[in-house]
Amino acid sequence: MNKWKKTTAFGLVACTLVFASACSSTNSQEAAQSPTTSTSPTNSEKKIVQLTTVRSNPSDIKWDPGESMDKNSVYDAYEQDLGIRIKNMWVADSKQFAQKLNMMIASNDIPDFFSVADQVQLQQLVDADMLMDMSAIFDKYASSETKEWFTKDGGNQMKSAKVDGKLMAIPLTADPYGSSSYLWVRKDWLSKLNLPEPKTMQDVLKISEEFTKKDPGGTGKSFGLTLQKDLLDDYGLTGFFNGYHAYPGIWQKGTDGKLVYGSIQPQMKVALKQLQDMYKSGQIDPEFGAKDPDKENELVAANKIGMAYGAFYLSAWPLASAAIKDGKLVQDWQVYGLPSIDGTAAKSQIGLGVNGYVVVSKNCKNPEAVIQILNQWIKLQISMTDKERVYINGKELEDKGKLYFKVNPIRLFAQDGNVQAGGILPKAIESKDPSMLKNDPDLMNRYAAAQNYLKGDVSGWFHWMIAKSGGSFSIMNQYLKDSRYEQDQFFGAPTQTMQDKKSVLDAKEKEIFTKIIMNQVSIDEFDKFVADWNNLGGEKITKEVNDWYTKQK
Known part of the structure; x- marks a missing residue:
């Protein structure tokens, strides 16, 4: 799977946060980055600005001889191209x-600048008056490409990085649509039992x-649907x-326009009752x-379960280990959009899609240099010359699995990358025309794997299920066209009562x-849960969330 976009266990969805820090200038000259373009001045026109940083050292980077997180070709490229020397204050393992x-x-x-994992830590730093308001600096120094980058989600x-209207951080953007859900079914079992899709x-x-x-x-015991302990x-x-x-776990607009918590809505009770009935009839693993x-x-x-809900990458993890045995495809899965219980199309719930925040100390002398690094990374995402592949692959420039992209001190990803891929990747595969992919490394990798699968290379099956016409990317794109996303409407820092009570309420x-699903308690326990949720802090959380929501309008 794509090694340098946001990924998980199979190279698809988990991105290590990058912690960059500090801005101190070896020469007290302001950086010369243009506010409307990502073009950098030549070395003869600029002096070196030193940025100190603290770094996590990913164990999977394969360093070239003589290189390390302290001295490497990626850092050298930033100094050569931007006049920014990156110096690590310290490096620690993850x-x-x-x-x-x-x-x-x-x-x-x-x-002077580094990354925080979430809004809780961001708010702590704001409350301690340790951070710089980046509003004017971002407005002045961010390139036009960078500014456009941050607007595609509306x-x-x-907004999630703003406190009282001030931009107190730069969000490490990612694709919120990547968390959407799909239904995966053994199509060979449907055919065997003469069942419709x-x-x-x-x-x-x-x-x-x-x-x-x-x-x-044919195993003697089958279940209808996969389920695991985390439930979601x-x-x-x-x-x-x-x-x-x-829509469990997220905040949605209620009929009165106020935000309500999805897990306590009546629709949840109906679904839980159905799951309880399925469990009682042996359709769910006890x-x-x-x-x-x-x-x-x-x-x-x-071969005991043939239907599952999961993300777009389910064919890669965990299905691939089940579907491919000894170089052969032994299970024929198909992916579908979410079916609905009634005539209204089902929407797939999604979150905000932020992996953390880059923050800048109020004592930073050259905060504009942080924006220069941000501009450079986004420029690489949009269009990359052969020489600039050093930022992704190291000095050899070719992708040899060394994961040098993780050396970059700021990494963020397109808000609509996967959903847009669903509109062009299937067409490129069908027409065998990779030119429409504009040399995007991720799309080119998926295209090549899909074409190899069509030629008999079974190892590319999981890419094929994602990239093909009717695959998960294609459905993801269609969801967007049909307005079938239900996005969490609360994206502020956790309220005070959330910080105090949410972990207890979630448990x-x-x-x-x-217990309801396993028929250990009556479905009517749902109503008691709703009452308890409100009494134990949920009602107060709801008020705090709506107070925040009112301020966003």
């Missing part, structure tokens, strides 16, 4: 980094029942709930409460939902 950074923040001895990601939730329920009763895998996300129930117009997705995948690999929610 396990120790967060603790070391927290200690530095607690001592009020922060670098501005919510940038799922178009409605009624079809889904019928498929689950038939897969359970008729055991198309991959091999979970997010997409199932969305089929009932229920041991799901003790299993993570990898463990549940053992049943999938053993109670998971406990009650699990």
Whole structure:
């Protein structure tokens, strides 16, 4: 999978936050970056600005001889191209980094710029009056490409970095659509049992029942639907709930225009009752409460389950390990958009899509240099010369799996990258014309893997399921065209009551939902849960969320 876009366990969705820091100038000259273009002055026209930083050292970077996080070809490129010398104050491994950074923040001895993991830490730094307002600096020094980059989601990601109207950080943008849900079904089992492809939730329920009763895998025991202990996300129930117009864990607009919490809405009770009935009839693994997705995948690999909800990359992880055996495709899966329980199309819930925030100390002497680095990274994402591949691949310029892109002190990704890929990648594959992909490294990799799959290379199957016409990217793109995304409407810093009570409320929610599904308690316990949720802090959280929401209008 793509090694240098936001990825998870199979190279698809988990991005290590980059922590850059400090701005001190070896010469007190302002950087000469143009505010409307990412073109840098030549070395003869500028002096060197030194930026100090603290870094996490990813263990999977394969360093060229003589190179390290302290001295490498990527840092050299920033100095050569931008006149910015990056110097690490310290480097720690990923396990120790967060603790070391927290200690530095607690001592009020922060670098000039670095990344924080979330809005909680951002708010702590704002409250301690340690950060610089970047509003005017961003407006002056951000290139036109950079400014456009941050507007494709309507501005919510940038709003999440503002406090009282001031831009107190730069959001590490990513694609919020990448968290959307899809239904994955064994198409060979549908054919074997002469079942139609799922178009409605009624079809889904019928498929689950038939897969359970008729055991198309021939193992002696089958289940209709995957489920794991966390309940949501991959091999979970997010997409199932969305089929009932229920949106657990996010804030949505209610009928009165105010924000309501999705997990306590009536639609959740209807969906939970259906899941309880499925569990009672043997359609759900009775041991799901003790299993993570990898463990549940053992049943999938053993031909005991043929239907699952999950993200666009489910074909890569965890399905690929079940579907491909000894170089052969042994399970024929198909991906579908979310079916609905009624005549209203189901929407897929998504979050904000931010991986963290770059913050700048109020004592930073050259904050504009941070924006120069930001401009350079975005320029590389839009268009990259052969020489500039050093930023991604190191001095050899070619992708040899060394993961040099992780050396860059600021990394962020397109807000609409995957969803737009769904509009052009299938066309390029069908026409065998990669030119329309404009040399985008991610799309070119997926295109090549899909073409190789069509030639018989089974290892490219998971790419094919994502990239083909009717694949998950194609559905993702169609969701956008049809306005089938339900985005979390709360993207502010956690309210005070959230910080105090949310972990307790979340644990109670998971406990009650699990007990309802496993028929350990009556479905009427949902109503008691809603009352308890409100009494234990949820009602106050709702008020705080709506106070925040009012200020955003």
